[in-house]
Amino acid sequence: MFASLSQQVEPMDEERLERAVSRLRADLLDAQYSVLEQARTPVVVLIAGIAGAGRGRVVNTLNEWMDPRHIRTSAFGPRDEAERQRPHMWRYWQALPSRGRTAIIFEGWYTEAIDARVNRRIKRHAFWHTLHEIQRFERMLAMEGAVVLKFWLHLDADRQRAHFRELERDRATRWRVTAEDWRAHRQHKRICKVAEEAIRMSDTVHAPWHLIDASDLGQAQLAVGKVILKALKTALSGQRRTAAPALPPLVVPSEQPAQPARVVTKPMSKHDYEPELEHLQGRLNMLLRHPAFARRSLAVVFEGMDAAGKGGAIRRITHALDARNYRVHPVAAPTEHERRYPWLWRFWRDVPRDGRVALFDRSWYGRVLVERVEGFAAEPDWSRAYEEINAFEQEWTEHGIIVCKFWLEVSADEQLRRFNERGRRRFKRFKITPEDWRNRERWGDYLPAVQDMLARTHTERAPWAVVVADDKYRARLAILESLCERLESELQ
Amino acid sequence: MFASLSQQVEPMDEERLERAVSRLRADLLDAQYSVLEQARTPVVVLIAGIAGAGRGRVVNTLNEWMDPRHIRTSAFGPRDEAERQRPHMWRYWQALPSRGRTAIIFEGWYTEAIDARVNRRIKRHAFWHTLHEIQRFERMLAMEGAVVLKFWLHLDADRQRAHFRELERDRATRWRVTAEDWRAHRQHKRICKVAEEAIRMSDTVHAPWHLIDASDLGQAQLAVGKVILKALKTALSGQRRTAAPALPPLVVPSEQPAQPARVVTKPMSKHDYEPELEHLQGRLNMLLRHPAFARRSLAVVFEGMDAAGKGGAIRRITHALDARNYRVHPVAAPTEHERRYPWLWRFWRDVPRDGRVALFDRSWYGRVLVERVEGFAAEPDWSRAYEEINAFEQEWTEHGIIVCKFWLEVSADEQLRRFNERGRRRFKRFKITPEDWRNRERWGDYLPAVQDMLARTHTERAPWAVVVADDKYRARLAILESLCERLESELQ
Structure with missing residues (x-):
């Protein structure tokens, strides 16, 4: 926070x-x-x-x-x-x-x-x-x-x-x-x-x-x-x-906000990346076979703008896991049926049981991102969602679920580059839709929502890690390493 | 409850x-x-x-x-x-x-x-x-x-x-x-x-x-x-x-509510009353000089319809007390100044400090009695008052204040008799006003409010005692005895 x-x-x-x-x-x-x-x-x-x-x-x-x-x-x-x-x-x-x-x-x-x-x-x-x-x-x-x-x-x-x-x-x-x-x-x-x-x-x-x-x-x-x-x-x-009051931003911006210095590094080469990836995957696999993990479980949340690399990062994790022990939950807009229940209800179905891993490709944070920005949720409803999410995650962590949340931060330029690339490569073409282009235009509306989300829901028990994702290789390694470190500290 | x-x-x-x-x-x-x-x-x-x-x-x-x-x-x-x-x-x-x-x-x-x-x-x-x-x-x-x-x-x-x-x-x-x-x-x-x-x-x-x-x-x-x-x-x-929802009655009345059998007894004679009164006053005085009471305090609330005998009962208690150690707080409608604060604020000024006694002739319960019945407080406001009162009394009792609450129950007949008597006796004439007669007409409106109050705010730490008050002597003795018993159990 x-x-x-x-x-x-x-x-x-x-x-x-x-x-x-x-x-x-x-x-x-x-x-x-x-x-x-x-x-x-x-x-x-x-x-x-x-x-x-x-x-x-x-x-x-x-x-x-x-x-x-x-x-x-x-x-x-x-x-x-x-x-x-x-x-x-x-x-x-x-x-x-x-x-x-x-x-x-x-x-x-x-x-x-x-x-x-x-x-x-x-x-x-x-x-x-x-x-x-x-x-x-x-x-x-x-x-x-x-x-x-x-x-x-x-x-x-x-x-x-x-x-x-x-x-x-x-x-x-x-x-x-x-x-x-x-x-x-x-x-x-x-x-x-x-x-x-x-x-x-x-x-x-x-x-x-x-x-x-x-x-x-x-x-x-x-x-x-x-x-x-x-x-x-x-x-x-x-x-x-x-009127129902709305929650103001938690962090009051200073008059002249500092520009976060984006570290521009040389892209990582595949040659350096691959051995490091394998090493981290092995480390993760060992950790999940730790006897203490049998009484714990892991929930990993991936959020980020379109084309930030959520899917790729998730696949690099699942390669390290035993297929019987994990599930990936891609989260889209709620269905007609799901809308008939309290909004968090659908995520309660996907709680990982002891010894299991649940990976969320987008998550309950949609409530305070897309639903807030696009107006799918009314202001009083998304305003109370921060409290509800914190309570929700607290209930999970109190049970012993290790909750890790990653915000993949991609720059507008890099997003554009990836969109164009997807448009060109045939097998990736299904990944780019007119909606993606429309979302891109609302980039400016997403920024305060993202800042609020990070400030209001970054808790000690369920912290956010912001990953600079312009370089896919570095981002994936950073995520794997962060997961391993968290597991090590939780399981010791 | x-x-x-x-x-x-x-x-x-x-x-x-x-x-x-x-x-x-x-x-x-x-x-x-x-x-x-x-x-x-x-x-x-x-x-x-x-x-x-x-x-x-x-x-x-x-x-x-x-x-x-x-x-x-x-x-x-x-x-x-x-x-x-x-x-x-x-x-x-x-x-x-x-x-x-x-x-x-x-x-x-x-x-x-x-x-x-x-x-x-x-x-x-x-x-x-x-x-x-x-x-x-x-x-x-x-x-x-x-x-x-x-x-x-x-x-x-x-x-x-x-x-x-x-x-x-x-x-x-x-x-x-x-x-x-x-x-x-x-x-x-x-x-x-x-x-x-x-x-x-x-x-x-x-x-x-x-x-x-x-x-x-x-x-x-x-x-x-x-x-x-x-x-x-x-x-x-x-x-x-x-609309703001209102709190329904806590106790659901049964289809055919039992009529509480009013025990009609012969009025107590002054001859029997006086020695008993003195005995109880002595017992109360001793209790308040108990070393343990130096770190505790006592708040006594008197509520009841007009002419139920609240003032008389309070005087019989104060006769047993050292004037330096108690205060009687007669509670009327809030003043213009008091209305500028949260409604419970005025009662926070009268918290008895350690070793002291506060006697409330009417109290914060006016919110859910007269203010509810007469419409001085809006429904959402008196509805939330039960929770607020319980929290308020819990804060007092957590500090060590002994909270005793008496509801003096007088029958409509006896009230009428007392009103008439007051009208006749010159020195008591100031005690009866046109408003008293008007309140009497709303007797029926008060009954559900009283029932709700007793049900919703009768707690283990701050219990109500309902005293049948048609016989003043018996009522006063019952109150003194109840106070002594409570103090004995709290100070042991």
Whole structure:
């Protein structure tokens, strides 16, 4: 989930940032006063995130940008005597805003739960129970008409360390870095893991999360402010109460998104590829004969644009398997019969039983890709699908199924080249249809859907691997290797 | 919760029952065919309950009454090999009906969870986690357009034993009673406790429970059939998808409800009352000085019709308390200011801290009493209040607050007598207003609201005590005694 943030944000030019901020401030203030006047919607802004990401600065900035007389900021640290003597949620109830006003919650209910779990003061089920209670609390807020906005400010471990070091270098700012901060740095990986679980379980339509890359604080603040402005405007238009709300993108794009540097390498030669392929196939075969696999099973999902090479990759895997133990499930649009059941029902028929492998050539992710983009599923339906998919995969993994998901990323140029090639080669001609060409035209519509999918459904137990697929040989080897590594870590 | 069922149901005369059944059968069949034809709504009927309550008979009867070709009945016992090799919910997904068809689930997901908890195979948090997962599953079904109907067939322990004995007496039916059944009988109390928790946590607007008194099986079957018929008709009219659905009553009234025998006793004399009162006040005072109470606290809720004697009862309690340690909170309609917050917010201000007592003269239950009856709260709002109240009280009790709730039941005659008396006595005249007379006229509207409230919010941790309040002296003593007993059991 956080991986989708870890691109280096380009610094934005000073002057442009300033212009954007001053426009935003004016708009935010207007919106704040209108919401206040309407006195219908309480606004709850929750700021959480990684130590050193600038959570406190964001809180201060929001108080500067908006009229602080109508904002109540509450920071929550360890519990004091009065708080310990009352029920768990009491202190949070005290911080709630009245209709029209805004509450900023700094280190609120999530930070407390995540911290308890990170330091192993509560077990897994108790942590889940707390998250369910939080969900119920937030649903209550939404039912009462509140706008609930949750922000996670993220820094990766390297940037967190660099940030602390920089502060320490200067005598004037050295005091800002505490022992606590360095402890948080040492726990960075575990904090991310726990936070990811918390976010995944509480990213709901009525109280969605917004992940913000905080490596450039100026841009991060701008992003937070824009999300708030948009939510206030929606609340003012009264849409929330009537139409079914849709899930906003989980990852808030920065103003100037970095272009992922595509590593252009020399295509791999067949000569180098073949021995490597055979080696990996052998390794995979051995792993699936491991005694521990008899009580586990494997589900592999392949998604990607047309001609990304899903079928080819699957065949290279099945060559390594015993035909009695695997099944390939090509997934197309649901049939008339399948449409008569809950949409996930058809995938429940294909659960691999213990000791078996199921390979999905496209999958349940069609719901949030083609069905979303083409409008085959209505917005409220695909919006709730992320939660449903996560729950679905959690049920599988809880049983012991190893779920691997591959997104094969092919460039538009390479896709075109492959389409043309298919058109030329007679035996591949059946593989290219007018629909493929039509889909290609909607390439731009697919990109946000893909980004959302990766951000919202990349979980610890069922992670996505994004495979650059312009070179088929490299892609196939990468997939096989990733599978072997995952199996090794699961079966040990 | 189950207490509200434990009135002896009057046997219904044979002929009348038969007429009612034949009318119902015809209507059910019509509705079933219409739903089938429409092919829009899948129907899930879940039958659970106490052993010996006739769950199997109900399933068979439904298959007789409706066209069994369009019903799929699935019974779930211990898991077989194929089921063990797949994720937990897999077998339940296989049993789902397609649009227009009906699935009857016998011993489904609840029975499995309750059984695991009763026999302590899972701990409390794991049990809650399972219930949350079930809730999510049922919400998914509802989102996909399904009608989900859940029935709990209840028998109290005495009637269960009598039923088993009767079957054992006859050689032809002896085989029906198994060792399993007697084990369930020995565990009756624990099963009820666990089931109550499960029902309370999963009684939602989209998949409500229906509690059926099964002491007369004929009437119970009729009740089940009627609920199904009503749900099918609602589905056919398409209301479910458009209007916000309302929560039906939890307890399904039997055809001929028993009249609770009001024990008419001679009024208690002041002479007998006073020494007893003093004795109980002393006992209560001692209990609140118990060292263990320093880490606990007490919240007492008084509800009842006007002139039921709430104020008088509260004063008899406060006479026993140290003025520094208690507060009385008279609850009226929310103020303009309070209305700007989530509705439960104002009660969170009055949480008693450790070692203190809070007495509520009327309370958060106004939401499901006066606000429901008078229409101050819209149906979707008071419908969700039961869940919210249960969650609210659970948060209080989890912290260690002892929550006691008294419903003072006064008869219409006695209320009239008290109103008239108040009108006559000058110093009590302020206590009677035109509104009181108006409320009195709506007496009949309050009764179902009271029944719903008692059924839906009577929980193990925050139980209701219904006090017959026509005799003030007896009522006050009963309340004090109940409080003392509760404190004794909590503080030991």
